[in-house]
Amino acid sequence: MNRRKFLASAGASLAVTQASAAFAKKASAPLKKPSRPNIIVMICDDLGFGDLGCYGSKLSTPNLDRLATEGVRCTNYTTPHPVCSPSRAALLTGKYPQRTGVNRVYFPMDTVGMATGTDTLADMVRRVGYRTMAIGKWHLGHTPELLPTSRGFQEYLGVPYSVDMDPLPLLRNQHVEQPEADRDELTPTYTKAAVDFIHRAGNDPFFLYMSFSYPHIPIHASSRFRGKSKAGIYGDAVSEIDWSVGEVLAALEKQKIRENTLVIFTSDHGPWFQGSTGGLRGRKGTTYEGGARIACLLSMPSALPQGVVQNNLLSHMDIAPTLSALCGAKQTNAAFDGTDVWPVLTGEKAKPENRVLLNFMDWDLQCARMDNWKLHITRYSDPPYLPPLANGRRNHSLRHPELYNIDLDPAESYDVADQNPEIVAAIQKGIAAELTTLPQQVRTAYLRAQETPSNEWMPPGSGPEVGNAHPGTRGWLKKDDDAKALAMYK
Numbered sequence: 001m002n003r004r005k006f007l008a009s010a011g012a013s014l015a016v017t018q019a020s021a022a023f024a025k026k027a028s029a030p031l032k033k034p035s036r037p038n039i040i041v042m043i044c045d046d047l048g049f050g051d052l053g054c055y056g057s058k059l060s061t062p063n064l065d066r067l068a069t070e071g072v073r074c075t076n077y078t079t080p081h082p083v084c085s086p087s088r089a090a091l092l093t094g095k096y097p098q099r100t101g102v103n104r105v106y107f108p109m110d111t112v113g114m115a116t117g118t119d120t121l122a123d124m125v126r127r128v129g130y131r132t133m134a135i136g137k138w139h140l141g142h143t144p145e146l147l148p149t150s151r152g153f154q155e156y157l158g159v160p161y162s163v164d165m166d167p168l169p170l171l172r173n174q175h176v177e178q179p180e181a182d183r184d185e186l187t188p189t190y191t192k193a194a195v196d197f198i199h200r201a202g203n204d205p206f207f208l209y210m211s212f213s214y215p216h217i218p219i220h221a222s223s224r225f226r227g228k229s230k231a232g233i234y235g236d237a238v239s240e241i242d243w244s245v246g247e248v249l250a251a252l253e254k255q256k257i258r259e260n261t262l263v264i265f266t267s268d269h270g271p272w273f274q275g276s277t278g279g280l281r282g283r284k285g286t287t288y289e290g291g292a293r294i295a296c297l298l299s300m301p302s303a304l305p306q307g308v309v310q311n312n313l314l315s316h317m318d319i320a321p322t323l324s325a326l327c328g329a330k331q332t333n334a335a336f337d338g339t340d341v342w343p344v345l346t347g348e349k350a351k352p353e354n355r356v357l358l359n360f361m362d363w364d365l366q367c368a369r370m371d372n373w374k375l376h377i378t379r380y381s382d383p384p385y386l387p388p389l390a391n392g393r394r395n396h397s398l399r400h401p402e403l404y405n406i407d408l409d410p411a412e413s414y415d416v417a418d419q420n421p422e423i424v425a426a427i428q429k430g431i432a433a434e435l436t437t438l439p440q441q442v443r444t445a446y447l448r449a450q451e452t453p454s455n456e457w458m459p460p461g462s463g464p465e466v467g468n469a470h471p472g473t474r475g476w477l478k479k480d481d482d483a484k485a486l487a488m489y490k
Contacts (some may be wrong), residue, residue: 034303038208038261039125039192039323040248043091044241045084045137045162048271049293050278051238057276059235060253063246064297067265071299072308072345076406078369079316080337081293081360082269082284084162085114086138087316088211090121091266092140092151094320096335096358098442102243103363106139113141114151114180121320122152125207126327133197136190136211149173153209157193159186163220164214174254183220186213187237191244195251205327210248212241215275234274262300262326269294281412286365288412289360289374298345307349311407312351314341314370356430363445365397365435368427372407373420375427377463378449396464397449401428401455415460 053061054068055075079087085105086097093100093114101115122132134148135157140148142160149156157172159181163466170181170189182189194210214220221236229235243264251260270277270291274283282288296314298304309334317338324331325340343349357369367376382393403417403424417424425456435443 036205038205040263042210043267044212044267046126046272047267048275048277049295050276052295054276055295059231059238061242063242067299068299070306071304072310074310074314076311077294077296078292079269079315084268087268089114091316091319093118093336094317096337098439111143113146114344117147119331120152121323122322124331125327126152128329131204131206132200134209135193137213144174146175162216172479184222187240188222188242191247194248198251224411259302263296266296267294270366280410287361313343315357356427363441365446368431370427373423374406376402381463395449402460
């Protein structure tokens with residue numbers, strides 16, 4: 001296929017233009033398909049889309065910038081759920097987290113977690129001879145049958161949940177190594193364990209899942225990095241994570257296995273209070289792009305092109321099907337919701353198959369992506385500039401679904417549903433088809449949202465208030481709203 005046909009088949013999008021140029025440059029030295037590659041997946045907690053130098057930040061992240069230069073930098077990579085536990089379940093299983101029972105964040109008092117019997121990526125690759133280890137934050141259940149050593153990982157060193165939860169023990173396998181983990185030393189502790197595992201792996205292929213605890217609040221950094229970034233404790237923590245990535249890459253090079261090791265670096269979702277969304281709307285806990293879109297870097301010198309910017313819509317749920325296929329592994333239970341995107345990453349295919357990807361909060365389906373389009377269909381009754389409503393938070397269907405062209409409007413600022421009814425219909429059709437396969441809790445929540453639709457005249461982008469309303473300029477506020485909310489507009 002020549003360049004002209006390649007661009008035409010891809011719709012001549014900017015990302016495909018960039019990728020095709022890079023692939024054409026490498027055409028004289030074709031990349032080989034890897035054989036039983038080592039896999040390292042690094043995931044941060046609450047890292048923003050705009051927090052790395054290679055994504056436009058002024059924070060110093062030289063090792064991660066190098067990873068981008070030596071591989072593929074994704075600019076349109078998303079999670080189906082913008083809080084910790086569900087997002088991690090999606091990455092490790094390739095499924096919507098609701099299918100595995102993970103609809104919310106888990107706390108120390110919880111005795112539940114990701115459904116037992118769910119195949120994880122670690123389960124899959126272990127069956128074909130891979131050594132497996134999980135390091136860092138787990139957050140998918142902390143009772144023995146829910147910890148990593150019961151979910152396909154032969155070894156585990158880390159903390160069971162987020163650093164804002166107490167107590168925070170440091171576990172080795174299923175035993176408490178420190179009743180209260182030293183939060184300042186978590187990143188160095190994880191780094192030392194990762195380097196040690198790489199050195200011990202020998203000639204066996206391995207899967208290392210390395211889950212950083214930061215920059216989730218309360219943010220900590222070791223004395224070596226505290227106060228050094230000139231960007232506060234958040235910047236210090238990001239700098240230390242960047243250092244850790246450099247140490248892992250150095251260990252691979254020392255063992256002479258860098259060429260055949262696929263390194264993936266990402267986050268679970270967008271930033272919380274601190275950190276940069278890169279200009280995207282919303283943050284952690286919202287289904288706007290600022291909560292759902294995350295950085296993702298992939299590098300494997302022997303098999304992936306270098307310096308490529310990949311703008312296709314990709315998902316956390318694509319990780320498990322892509323890596324299991326790459327390693328020659330198979331799952332044993334229900335089908336993936338993600339897809340094998342290796343041909344897209346290598347340039348063999350211009351784009352993934354056409355699909356609709358859903359975005360959730362809790363059991364609530366709120367919006368969906370299709371290529372560069374995003375359709376919002378429901379919204380919570382807690383707009384960011386109003387106090388909580390007297391009758392509590394509810395999810396309401398939008399009488400007029402809002403459509404955003406994410407390519408032209410990444411901040412989701414300009415509703416174009418009226419101008420693109422065929423796109424709205426196509427996404428709604430995909431949503432309807434997917435709903436029939438999802439757990440009953442999702443379908444029940446969706447029907448409940450339909451029972452309390454927003455007002456006909458609700459402005460696009462506002463909170464979906466319902467009921468009797470004041471006339472005039474404050475028409476979108478209900479008469480029975482919280483008195484404090486009304487007082488703000490007097």
